[in-house]
Amino acid sequence: xxxxxxxxxxxxxxxxxxxxxxxxxxxxxxxxxxxxxxxxxxxxxxxxxxxxxxxxxxxxxxxxxxxxxxxxxxxxxxxxxxxxxxxxxxxxxxxxxxxxxxxxxxxxxxxxxxxxxxxxxxxxxxxxxxxxxxxxxxxxxxxxxxxxxxxxxxxx
Numbered sequence: 001x002x003x004x005x006x007x008x009x010x011x012x013x014x015x016x017x018x019x020x021x022x023x024x025x026x027x028x029x030x031x032x033x034x035x036x037x038x039x040x041x042x043x044x045x046x047x048x049x050x051x052x053x054x055x056x057x058x059x060x061x062x063x064x065x066x067x068x069x070x071x072x073x074x075x076x077x078x079x080x081x082x083x084x085x086x087x088x089x090x091x092x093x094x095x096x097x098x099x100x101x102x103x104x105x106x107x108x109x110x111x112x113x114x115x116x117x118x119x120x121x122x123x124x125x126x127x128x129x130x131x132x133x134x135x136x137x138x139x140x141x142x143x144x145x146x147x148x149x150x151x152x153x154x155x156x
Contacts, residue, residue, distance in 0.1 A: 011151070013143075017144055025136060025137065029133065031129050032130055035122045035126035038119075039120075039123045042122060043116070050109065052108060053107065053108020056108070063097065064101070071089060
């Protein structure tokens with residue numbers, strides 16, 4: 001039996017489902033964009049950490065080289081040859097300079113790894129949000145189909 005009230009109710013129901021679905025999808029899409037932006041920022045921070053580590057390590061090596069030159073000049077000025085104990089002092093200075101430089105680089109790698117991990121987590125959240133968007137879309141389609149079937153029933 002033809003039921004105009006049921007047809008109108010289902011039309012409003014369809015409009016409500018479509019509006020709700022669109023608003024939800026817009027919010028989820030905005031969330032995916034923000035998560036991707038955050039992931040890219042974490043990637044940039046990782047690159048920056050490595051660059052800073054290399055720069056600091058290079059500066060440390062230059063300081064070590066400068067210290068060794070100063071030691072050699074001081075030894076030469078005092079008439080001491082760079083053999084024996086003075087040579088050991090120079091070797092020690094070189095060793096610790098390189099040790100410090102390696103520590104700076106290792107710390108930078110650890111910091112970069114942390115940023116990359118943050119980026120990975122943001123991307124995982126983004127992917128989960130995309131899955132939610134797809135699920136929301138499917139649920140809206142099913143609701144619209146349900147309202148459509150109900151409308152057909154109102155015509156019969």
